[in-house]
Amino acid sequence: VGRIVEVEAYIGEDDGASHARFGRTARNAVMYGPPGIAYVYRVYGMYDCLNVVTEPVGRPAAVLVRAVEPLEGAELMRVARIAHPRAGARTDRLPAMRLASGPGLVCAAFGLDRADTGLDLCDASSPVHLEVPPLGDAPDVIATARIGVAYAAPPWRDAPWRFAVRGHPSVSGPRAAR
DNA sequence: GCAAGGATATCG
DNA sequence: GATATCCTTGCA
Numbered sequence: 131v132g133r134i135v136e137v138e139a140y141i142g143e144d145d146g147a148s149h150a151r152f153g154r155t156a157r158n159a160v161m162y163g164p165p166g167i168a169y170v171y172r173v174y175g176m177y178d179c180l181n182v183v184t185e186p187v188g189r190p191a192a193v194l195v196r197a198v199e200p201l202e203g204a205e206l207m208r209v210a211r212i213a214h215p216r217a218g219a220r221t222d223r224l225p226a227m228r229l230a231s232g233p234g235l236v237c238a239a240f241g242l243d244r245a246d247t248g249l250d251l252c253d254a255s256s257p258v259h260l261e262v263p264p265l266g267d268a269p270d271v272i273a274t275a276r277i278g279v280a281y282a283a284p285p286w287r288d289a290p291w292r293f294a295v296r297g298h299p300s301v302s303g304p305r306a307a308r
Numbered sequence: 309g310c311a312a313g314g315a316t317a318t319c320g
Numbered sequence: 321g322a323t324a325t326c327c328t329t330g331c332a
Contacts, residue, residue, distance in 0.1 A: 138327070147327070152317065174328050175314030181327085194327055216312085218330050234328050278327050302328095 132207075132230060132240075133263065136197035136294040136301045138276045140181075143190060146286035147279035150190035161190040166252035166260075170237065170244045176216050177234025178243045182251055182260070196277070196292070198230040198239070199300035207239035214238040225299075232302040270296040277303075 140148035149158040149171065160169045161183055169181040169192050181192035200207055204226040211221050211229055217238075230239040237243065240258060251260045273290040280287060294301045294308070301308045 140327075149316095149327075155317075157316065171327080172315060173326060174312080175326090176312070177328050179327065192327095196327085216329065220330090232328070276327070281326075 131202035132198035132200050133300075134195055134197070135199050135298045136195075136292070138194040138196055138293070139184075139191075139291040140194065140276075141185065141189075141191040144286075145282075145289075147276060147282035147289075148190070148192075151282075154190070158190065160247055161192050163187060166250060168242075168246055168249040168251050168258070170242055170247045172244055173234065178237040179233040180237050180240075180242055180246075194233055195236050196233045197294070197300050197302045198236050199298065200226050200229050200239070204229060210241045211235070211238050227299045231300050235302075272296045 140150070142148065143150045143153055145151060150161050154162055157171060158169070160167055163183060164187050165182075165184045167183040169183055170178050171181070172178050180195045182195065183192050185191035207229045208221065208224070208226070211217055211224070230236045242258065246258065249258060250256050251258065253259055271293050274292045274294070275288050275290060276292045297308055299308070
């Protein structure tokens with residue numbers, strides 16, 4: 131169990147940073163389907179990234195889950211991280227708060243891969259699903275440009291569609307960027 | 309600062 | 321069918 135603390139939004143074929151920018155393909159087809167479904171893709175040949183499809187059928191969009199704060203089962207996440215082919219030599223000593231601090235690490239920690247594309251994340255009987263957290267203090271959320279989309283033309287490259295809990299230790303990237 | 313590593317989309 | 325590129329990470 132974890133709390134999502136960092137995400138990025140990708141919306142429409144117009145979005146020059148989205149996988150849907152070339153239109154519908156075999157890889158991104160699920161983005162055109164109903165919302166609430168998992169879209170897991172592989173990047174750089176070694177990491178898988180979890181997205182939640184959004185928007186009604188026919189409108190390709192998704193939210194990339196970039197970082198999660200472990201709430202329960204952190205040591206199981208660590209085991210899953212160590213089992214990943216790209217695990218580092220220090221994964222066994224990582225602070226629990228950093229076990230899912232990056233889009234590739236979220237999937238590694240939760241044991242997700244591309245085969246999980248299509249899962250209904252709104253179904254509590256699904257192997258992985260979303261829950262609405264208890265109502266509490268409103269988190270302090272910052273908005274920045276999305277990571278790793280330098281290839282996109284403005285305004286998509288600079289659109290402030292990355293959202294993160296300000297100063298949260300589980301947010302991805304170097305401490306200075308959090 | 310950069311290599312690893314393979315799928316993806318596009319080009320020939 | 322070949323090739324440039326990629327919504328990243330861990331180590332030098």
